[in-house]
Amino acid sequence: MRSNDFLRPALVNNALKAPLLRLSALERVADPVEQATAVLSKYPLCDRCLGRLFAGLGRGLSNAERGRALKLSILMRIHAAALAGQAPGYAKEVLTNMGQTAEGLYEQLFGSRPERRACYICNDKLDEFLESTPEKVARAVREWGGTTFLVGASVDPEVVQREEKLKAEFKLALGESIKSEIKREVGKRAQALGLRVDFARPDVVVLVRFPSGDAEPQPRRLMISGVYRKLRRDLSLSPREPSLNPLTSRLLEMTQSSRVGIKGLVRDERGVRALGLGIPVTFLLGGSRVRSAPPEGTVIESEGASLEVKGDAAAVADEDLSRRVRVYRCVIYAEGASPAEVKLAAESLKGREARQKVMGRTVSGVVREAACNIVGDLVECLISLDEKLYVMELVSGRGSEPSLSGLLGKEATCVEADLLGVISLR
Ligand SMILES: [Zn+2]
Incomplete structure (x- = not known):
């Protein structure tokens, strides 16, 4: 029968001598079926990976549907051409590279099962x-x-x-x-x-x-910003080992986090309470199962240390540290010097630039304010200084030039100190 003639091997072989699809022509036409034919003449692709190459065409379709539609169109074109005795030369490659979709037609045209090829892009995965x-x-x-x-x-x-x-x-x-x-x-x-x-x-x-x-x-990172205060003198929060602190442990537990870091805390001196305006800090919690920071105004406390949650504290914690000052209240005693002498010498530090060598590091900064009151044998001073400077050393003279001890020529000690706030200079 005439309609079955194309199945004879000789006829198929003749048909395969038809000219290959010319890629240069496709550039002008940009017909998706022809483009897909060109791709499949060289690469085996699964429906999804073929369809994805044309994802911008058609609305509300999955890439798998696009790919299958293209394959079916190509398949029917090849079949129609083959029925007319004009199966294109690329038919064998294209049908093989189509995979399962074309198995039936391939077998009919070529009398064998097509070679099994995995998708060039996804390896059929x-x-x-x-x-x-x-x-x-x-x-x-x-x-x-x-x-x-x-x-x-x-x-x-x-x-x-x-x-x-x-x-x-x-x-x-x-x-x-x-x-x-x-x-x-x-x-x-x-x-x-x-x-x-x-x-x-x-x-x-x-x-x-x-x-x-x-x-x-x-792991998501949760940021909790706020003001850190501390009522106890025997505790300190280390910026390098923040997890070794009751307040931090409390935060880790509350947020079900596995890691913690702190931004904005230069130091938290042992022996010095942090009161009043406190220190603006941001806790960075890693691997948190709790997704949001506690609401503004929440106070988280543990063993005399607290964090008052404040969103705007984050901006301050981010500030350039050279623009922040610390305000301390220091109660000072100097053996062999009268309170009046101590007050005079301490207040003369105001406006002075100090150089300090503390723990092997040299820092310098300005003493911004020094104002004192005499209370019995003691002198109570409010001292504000650039955050880099250490107030204890400024008084005692250890590694600090100038210092209160140096100015007095006698050993001065800060018998009690409180940090009243860390403030940004605008
Ligand atoms: Zn694929």
Whole structure:
């Protein structure tokens, strides 16, 4: 029968001698079916990876639908041409590279099963990945006690490279990246499992890795800014080892965090209370399961230390430290000097530039204010000085020039000191 003639090997072989599709012509036409044919004449692609190269075409379609539609169009064109005895020369390659969709026609035209080829871009991993990963994302979000989430994607650079190379080679400008498809598809499917996507403030960000299929909840960083105060003299909060402190332990526990850092705290001297305006600081908490900072005005306390939550303290904690001053109240005693002499000498420090060598480091700064009252045998001074300077050393003279001891020629001691505030100079 005439209609079956094209099945005879000789006829098929003749048909395959038809000229190959000319790529230069495609550049002018930019017909998606012809472009897809050109791509498939060289690279095997799964439906999804083929469709993604044309993601900008058609609305409300998945890339898998786009890819399948393109493959079916090509398949029918080849079939029609073959029926007319004009199967194009690229038919064998294109049908092979289409995979399962074209198996039936290939067998009919060429009398054998096509060679099995994996998708050039995703190695046939993407469909399975999109099936199994959303469940892992949902599990991770629930494990972290969240209901809202956001998906981040990390794609093997070689996969991205192959996709980019292919787009460049065929000048395909309407494609979407595999990373963007993964984020969208996994997000959509995880939502179907009862979660809600939140782009602005997700409870948990889950990073999914392609092709491994790992889904890792990303530790979020929680910032709590406020004013730090301390009523006890025997405690101090170390900026380098902040976790060894009762207040910090309390914060870690409250926010279910695993790590903590502090910004804005230059030092918290042992023996010195921090009162009044306190020290503006920002605690940076890592791996927090609690997603938001306590409301403004909340006071978090532990063993005589406290943090009053204040959003605007963050700006101060960020300030250039050279622009901050510390205000201290110091009760001073100097053996062999009268309170009047001490007051006079202490007040003469006002406006002086001091150089100090403390713990091997040399710092310099200005004593901004020094005002004293005589209280019995003692002198109570309010001293404000650049934050880099140490008030105890300014009084005692250890490593400080000038110092109160130096000016008096007698040993002066700060018997009691309180920090009344850390203030920014505007
Ligand atoms: Zn693929």
